[in-house]
Amino acid sequence: MRPGARSGSSSTPAPSPAAIAAMSGAVDLGAVKARSEAAARAAAAPAPSAGQHVIEATEANFQAEVLDRSFQVPVLLDLWADWCEPCKQLSPMLEKLAGESGGSWILATIDVEANQRIAQMLQVQSIPTVFAVIGGQLVPGFQGALPEAQVREFLSALLEAASQAGLSGAAPNGAAGTVEEAAAPAEPEDERFTTAEDALEAGDFDLAAERYQAILSMEPANTEAQLALRQVGLLRRLSVLPPDAIVAAAATPDDVEAQLAAADAELAANDIPAALGRLIELVRRLRGGERTLVRDRLVEYFELLGPDDPRVPPARRDLANALF
Structure with a gap:
């Protein structure tokens, strides 16, 4: 079955080693070492530019644009495909809300047909599916094209979680604090x-x-x-x-x-x-x-x-x- 397609069976295959590793990511996308390295890369990277609220995430840039970036600002993942009719309702809504956010979160769109390894890693069973990533941590989201009011409720909870994690949103044009954060020493590994x-x-x-x-x-x-x-x-x-x-x-x-x-x-x-x-x-x-x-x-x-x-x-x- 292609990633993102609905299955007609209710059975669930036994997880492969790769699926087990993916489930580990569903709780914590990185080990201590990986989190430290990602945080250091994010601190050194420029913050998202003003107006850059929607990005296209791929297997090639997932580490930099999603995982590393999530140490600067929450990243919402929208998994979709051209053949998915509900996706055509949800994706434009998410893009609109991202534009209204003022950079408090970033929307990363992921075409599951073109990026099957990401869909497999995230154990995507149907689309549209939405996840979020905060500080390298995968936050389960929702499946299906929810009404805008419910999506806004989810985003409100997401931003509250991001605030508690110390993320205050993207700094426009990479200024104001980014250089200082980059110069801060990385937390020593245990x-x-x-x-x-x-x-x-x-x-x-x-x-x-x-x-x-x-x-x-x-x-x-x-x-x-x-x-x-x-x-x-x-x-x-x-x-x-x-x-x-x-x-x-x-x-x-x-x-x-x-x-x-x-x-x-x-x-x-x-x-x-x-x-x-x-x-x-x-x-x-x-x-x-x-x-x-x-x-x-x-x-x-x-x-x-x-x-x-x-x-x-x-x-x-x-x-x-x-x-x-």
């Missing part, structure tokens, strides 16, 4: 994280977990290590995910393990609402230890997505209602 990330990139989940756990043994409150350890757990599960996880869950609605596997498959496919909704509904039906297991998986998802993801607060409320 060798402990580097070795753990090396193990993760090599696919050695046990060694990566051991190294992150060693950090937590010394620093129990280290939130980055806590998040990384959860990420390793997710990637380990995805590496053995059955190819028919969602179909199997539909056939066995009372099998908790099957439902958890299906939620992981939906999360890997970036169908975040389906994954959260599945588990919240499961919490409503369960009691005892199984209910606790599902609740803990939901909490894991919340932490992996981050508090700035606009879908997390309502899902937390739904979970609270399901529990009480």
Whole structure:
């Protein structure tokens, strides 16, 4: 199936090593070293010019124009194709809103037919699909041509998240602060994280977990290590995910393990609402230890997505209602 095309089947293929790496990016697009290098490149690069609110992102410039640029200003990704009718409604709207933004965010348009590796990396299942990138972090967005009011709500939440991350928007013509930022020394790398990330990139989940756990043994409150350890757990599960996880869950609605596997498959496919909704509904039906297991998986998802993801607060409320 071509990237971005809708599939007629509800099954989800078992993730390949490349898909597992892509899912890692769905939580954190770069390891500590990669983030440091990208931030340094972004600081040295000129800020977007005044009026440069829409760019065409490709496989060749994705690193510089999306990942590196996201350390200066939030970047919204619009994945589209010529044959996609809903894209013809959403893309012009996004371009209009980008023009109105005054440089507070940048729109990067991506033709999935011409840039299939990007679509595969992002696990795009249908188009139009929208993501955002803030400081090298991929923020799940939405699928389909939403009404403008809902898109504006998403952008409002995105800018709030960017503000909390210290991004205040593009500086016109690369002046006022860019040179000073470029001269600032890069944050020194933590060798402990580097070795753990090396193990993760090599696919050695046990060694990566051991190294992150060693950090937590010394620093129990280290939130980055806590998040990384959860990420390793997710990637380990995805590496053995059955190819028919969602179909199997539909056939066995009372099998908790099957439902958890299906939620992981939906999360890997970036169908975040389906994954959260599945588990919240499961919490409503369960009691005892199984209910606790599902609740803990939901909490894991919340932490992996981050508090700035606009879908997390309502899902937390739904979970609270399901529990009480």
